[in-house]
Amino acid sequence: MSELAAAEHGHDHYDPEANKLGFWLFLFTELLLFGTMFIAFAMYQDMYKIEFIEGTHHQNIILGTVNTIVLLTSSLTMALAIQALRRGLKTLSIAYMAFTIVCSAGFCVIKFIEWSAKYHKGIFLLNENMDTLPKGEQVYYGLYFTMTGFHAFHVLVGALLIIWVMVAVAKGKVHAKRLSFIDNVGLFWHLVDLVWIFLFPLFYLIR
Amino acid sequence: MNPDSKNFYEVARGLTSWLFTTDHKRIGILYLICVMTFFVIAALLGITIRLELFSSNSEAGGSLLGGGEIYNRILTLHGVIMIFLFIIPAIPGVFGNFFLPIMIGAEDVSFPRINLLSWYCYIIGAALALFAILSGAIDTGWTFYVPYSAKTGANLILPLSAAYMLGWSSILTGINFIVTVHRLRAKEMKMFRMPLFVWASYATGWIQVIATPVVGITLILLLLERFLGIGIFDPTKGGDPILYQHMFWIYSHPAVYVMVLPAMGVVSEIIPTFSRKTIFGYSFIAWSTMAIAAIGSLVWAHHMFTSGMADESRILFSFLTFFVAVPSAVKIFNWLATMYKGSIHLEPPMIFGLIFVLLFSIGGFTGLMNGTLSIDIHIHDTAFVVGHFHYTMFGGVGVMFFGALLYWFPKMFGRNYNKKIIYLCGFLFFVGFNMLYGTMKWLGIQGMPRRYADYVPEYEFWNRVATVGSWVMVGGLFLMIFHLLYSVFKGSKAEDNPWEGTTLEWQTTSPPPLVNFNEPPQIPEKPYDYPEEVKS
C-alpha cells in the first residue's frame, strides 16, 4: 500500500496553470447553468411583459440595493485578501476573508427577510394563493424563487469555500507560492457576484 | 525488487487499493467493470421489450408484460441505463482514462483525485438508478418530457438525481481531459502530433463541459416543478412545455456527439494500424472532429420538428442539421482512403472497425432522412427514429466500444483472446443487428409509432423478424463478453505490440507499469508512421 502511495505521485506536483484552466472550465459550466435560466427568463419576459412588470412592483428595491452593495463589497474584500496573501500578509488576508464571510451572511439574512415578507403575503411556492394570480405572474415568482434560490445556494457554498480557504491559509497550506486554491475560490466568489449583478436589474429594476 | 518491473496491477492488491486509487489505468478498469455490467442489464431489458412486441395484441394473450404500465417502465430503464450509464461514460471513462495519458506520454491525468471523484459520481448515479429500478422505476421515457413527467405517479426523484450525478461525472471527466491535453503532453508531442483518439477525447471534453450543465439545471427545474410547483413548465400556471424540450435537447443532442466522437477516434486508430498505413488527411479528421463538436451544438431542435414549435425554427434547424453531415462524411471518406494502398490485416478489431463504418454510415444516411423536414413530419416518433439512433448509437458507439476493447485488450490485460470466436460473434452481431434495426426502419416508414406496447396487426410480421434478430444479435454479443471475461484470466500472454501499432501505448509493456513508461517513449514525427515495406 505504501509502495502504491509512493509511486502514485501524480497528484503531488503543483501546476497552477492546470488548476486555473480546470477551474475556468468549471466556472464556464456554472455560467451555462445560470445562463439557461436567464434564457428561460428572457423567453417568459417576452411572453408576459405586463405580468412581469407587475411582479417587479412587489419587490423591495431598497433591500435589493443594499444586498447588491453588500455583495459587491464582499467581492472587493475577497480580491484584497488574495492580494494580501500574494504579498505574504497572512493575517491581513485572513481578516479580509473574515469580512467577506460576514458580508455573505448579511446577504443571506437580507434575502431571508425578503422571502419571508413574500411568504406572509401569500406569495410563495405551493401556496394556494399563487393559483389566483395571473399566469404570467405565477411564472415570474416561479423564476424569482428558483433563480434567487439557486443564487443564495451558491452564496452559501461560496462562504463555506472561503472558510475552508481561511483554514488552509491559517495552516500555511495556501501561501504566496501556492495560490491556486485561494485564486479559484476568489474566482467563484466573483462569479456569484456577477450572477447577482444580472439578477438584480432583471427582478427589481425593470419596470 | 525493482518496482519498474511490476505492472500497475501488481504494485498493490486488495479492494481498497482499487477503491481509493488515483491511477488513471485503474480508474479505467473500474469504469470497464461498471459499464459492462450495466450494458448487460440494459441489453436484457431490451430483449424483454422485443419479446413484448413479438405479438401485436395484448388482450389476446400475446402480451408478456400485461400492457403498457410495465412496458413503459422497462423501456425507460433500457433508455436511461444505456444512455447515461453505458454509452456516455463507456469510451471516455474506460479507454479515455486508460489511454489518453499514455498516448500523449503523460504519467497520469492533470487531476487524478478529481478523476476518482468522477468515478464515484458515476457510482452514486448508478446506485440511485438501481434504487429507482427497485422502487418501481419510472415510466416517462428517457427524455422525461413534461407535463407527463411532472404528473406521473412514478417516483421521479431517484432517476433524475441519478442523471444529475452522472452529469457531474461527465463534466469532471471532460475538464480533466481538456486540461491534461493542454498541460501534460510530452515535450515533443505537439497538438498536431497527437493520435486522433486524443483529439476525439479532447473535443468530447469540450462538449461535455458546454452541454452537460444545461441538462443538469433542466432536470433540477423539473424536480422543482414537480415538488414545488414553480410553474416554469406547467401550462396551467403559464409555463411552456416546449421550453423543456428545448432545454433538454440543447444538452442531449450534443450528448450524441459526446457518445460518438470517441468512437470515431477509436476508428481513426484502428484503421491505420491494421492497414499498416498512415492516416489519410490527419488534420482534416482532427478539424472535422472539432467541427462536429461545434455544429453539433447548434442543431438540437431537429428533435422537435412536430412539437408545435414555429415553422421558421423548424426550417432553420433542418438547415443547420444538414451541415453536421458534412464533417461526418469527410471522416468516412478519409478512413476509406486510409485503406487504399495499405497492407490490410483483418484482425478482430479491424472487423469491428469496418462494421462501424458500415453501420454508422447507414445511421448517418437515415439521419439525413430524419433531417429532411417533410420526411421527418412523417417518420418522427416512429420506429424509424428508433432504428436510426440504434444504428448510430449502438452500431456506432456500441460497436466501437467493443472494437476498442478488442484493440486494446492485450495492452490492458496482457492477455490474448481467441480470434475465431470473436469472428463468429462479429458475424452473429452484424446479421442480428440489421435484422433488428433495419426492420425497425421499415416499420417506421410504414407508420408504426415508437414506444407502443401493442400495435395494429399489420405490423406483426416485421416485428417478429426484428425480435428474432434481437436474439441473434444479443447471442453474439454475450458470447463475446463471456469469452473476453474468460480471456482476462485464462488467455495466453500477450506481446507488447501485437498489432504493430505506432502510437505511444504500444511502446510500453502489456500491461503498462504504474508510471506508464519504464523508459521515456520515442515521440514519432507523425502519429501513424509506417514504412513503405511492411511485415506480412
Added chain:
Amino acid sequence: MIEAASDIAREVDYAIIVVGGICAVFFLGIVAFMLLCIFKFHHTKTTKTKQIHGNLFLEITWTVIPTILVFYMFWVGWQGFNKIRTVPDDHMVIEVVAQQWLWNLKYPEEDIQVVNNFHIPAGVPVKFKLTSLLDDVLHSFYIPAFRVKEDCVPGMNTYIWVNADMPKNGESETYNMFCAEFCGKDHAQMIGTVTVDSPAAYEKWVQSVKAEANKPVDMKLALDATSPEVQGRDGETLYKTYCVSCHGSTGMGQAETMVPNARDFTNLVGWKQGNKINNIYETLITGVPGTEMRGFTSLSPWDRFAVAHKVASFYKGSGRQKVSEAEAKALEEKYKLSAPYEPKKTLAIDQAMDLLLKEKK
C-alpha cells in the same frame, strides 16, 4: 410502402425516394470501395504500402459534393414542408382535443362531436386544429396514410391539414390514426381510425351522428337497465373506450398504478357526487372537480345512460337507491333530454382565444 392517400403523402414518398436514393448510391459506393481495398490490399497480397498523408484536392472534393447534395436534400424537404404547413383557404375545420387516452373530435360546422373514429370528406381540405386538455399531457396526432403528424400541446394550438384522395371503391376507405407522442400507460391504445368518404357517404355519416346525438330520451326507459334501448347500446365497448384505463376492467380502479386510486365501482360508499344513475349520468358530463375524472361531452345522451348503467352494474348488491321521479324530472329538464335537439353555439378555439385576449386587454 403503405398506401399514400393524398398529394402530400405522395410528395413525402417522393422525398423519401430522392433522399434515400442519394444515400443508397453513396452507401453502395462505400461498400464497394471497402471491399475493393480488402481484396486488393490484403496483407497476403501485398506488403508494399504507399504512405499517403493526404490530398487537398480530394478533401475539397468530398467536402464540397456532399455539401451541395445536403443542400439539395434540405431544399426538397423544405418544399414538401411548405406544402404540409400551407392550408388552402377553402378548408373545413375539425377541432381535436386530446386527453389521456382518447381523441375528442369536434366538427364546428356540422355541430357534431365524435371520439377516436371519425370521417372526413374526400377532395376537401380539412384542417385539424390540435390541442390537449390544459391539465393533460403531450399527445401527437398522426395519420400515416397522409404522412402528417403534429403534437397536441396543453395550452397551445397547433394544426395539420389533409386533402384526402377519393376512395378507390368510390364510397369510403378507412386508415389508422395514432398517438405518436408518448403519453403514459395506454399510449398504445390511443388509436383511432379516419374514414375518407365520398361527399354523399360523408353527408350520410354526418346525419347519422346527428340523429344519434339528438335522439330524444325517454326517461323511464333510460333509467331501466334492462330496457331494449339501453341494452341495444354497447355499454361494454363504451366503457372500454372511456373508463377502463383508470377504473379497470373489474371496475375496482388501478390501485397499483394510480395514486390516488380511481373510484371503485364495486363499492357504494363515498361517491363524491352520489351513486344513483342520475348522479353518474351527470358526473359523466361534469367530471369530478379536483380529481382526474373528466367530463365526456362527446357522448350522446343514450350512450351516456348506457355507460352509467355499465358503471352501476359493477356493484352486485341491492343497496343502490332508485332514482326518484322528481330527480328524473330534474335531470330531464336540466339537460333538456326529451326536447328536440338544438345545436349548441360553439366557437372555434382560436376565435375564443382572440375574444379572451381582447377581454384581457
